[in-house]
Amino acid sequence: MWHDLFSIQIPLLDKVVRTVAVFLVVLLLLQLFGRRETAQLTGFDFVVMLLLSNVVQNAIIGPDNSMLGGVVGAVVLLLANGVLVRVAHRVPWLRRIVKGRQYTLARHGDYDEANLRRLALLPSDVDQAVQEQGGDGVGDTELITLEPGGAVVVRLRRAEQSATYGDVTELVARLERIERRIEALAAPPR
Known part of the structure; x- marks a missing residue:
């Protein structure tokens, strides 16, 4: 044995x-x-x-x-x-x-039908990837690619991108500066 x-x-x-x-x-x-x-x-x-x-x-x-x-x-x-x-x-x-190589799955909100067929992917597969990355559908995207490692990368249109913490912090700071200016203009002259 x-x-x-x-x-x-x-x-x-x-x-x-x-x-x-x-x-x-x-x-x-x-x-x-x-x-x-x-x-x-x-x-x-x-x-x-x-x-x-x-x-x-x-x-x-x-x-x-x-x-x-x-x-x-x-x-x-x-x-x-x-x-x-x-x-x-x-x-x-x-x-x-x-x-492998990179494939474009959609560009400017339109599916690349030839690449979807080549990769045996359905539009619903692409839509799911878009939703997982913060979009509602392919119409919200600028570019969607399938990377060589297998990751689906979604670049949303600028108007569809979520604000980051830094974006919100910058806006709050700008609003505070505007409020101070308004308060200074509205204050009675001395």
């Missing part, structure tokens, strides 16, 4: 090559078929991701069911990811492949 836990049942190089190859293929497939960040996964997307991990499991571990083999696979997978992220940081064309 103990022997089965710690004895890798396939050559170590085989385990490393399998893990890196499956990692790169899954990464490529996710880029080709579109991906959303975890925070934006629908229930359907989440189920597909879970099933995908199960489908590729045997390709990674092969006939090896040892605990040590699983640990080696996990370490190799994390190392491959770390190396890819660092290399992509220095190589612009690889960064575009790994991180």
Whole structure:
């Protein structure tokens, strides 16, 4: 029993090559078929991701069911990811492949229908992001983008932006100055 836990049942190089190859293929497939960040996964997307991990499991571990083999696979997978992220940081064309690119979802209050279709997003998905960031709908926006990291960034029209604490403090100070001037003008001459 103990022997089965710690004895890798396939050559170590085989385990490393399998893990890196499956990692790169899954990464490529996710880029080709579109991906959303975890925070934006629908229930359907989440189920597909879970099933995908199960489908590729045997390709990674092969006939090896040892605990040590699983640990080696996990370490190799994390190392491959770390190396890819660092290399992509220095190589612009690889960064575009790994991180993706920015997409405009709406401009000047109008949806970019072509990009919504390309990304398999509905206008209601965009409206939800607008509402989460303080707008009522796409008509309140100047620009909406889907960033490479998966975040939806909403830039509201100036008239729709909320006042900050600093804005209110500045207005109060200006009103106080105006009140003092009015009081000085209204005061009887001495």
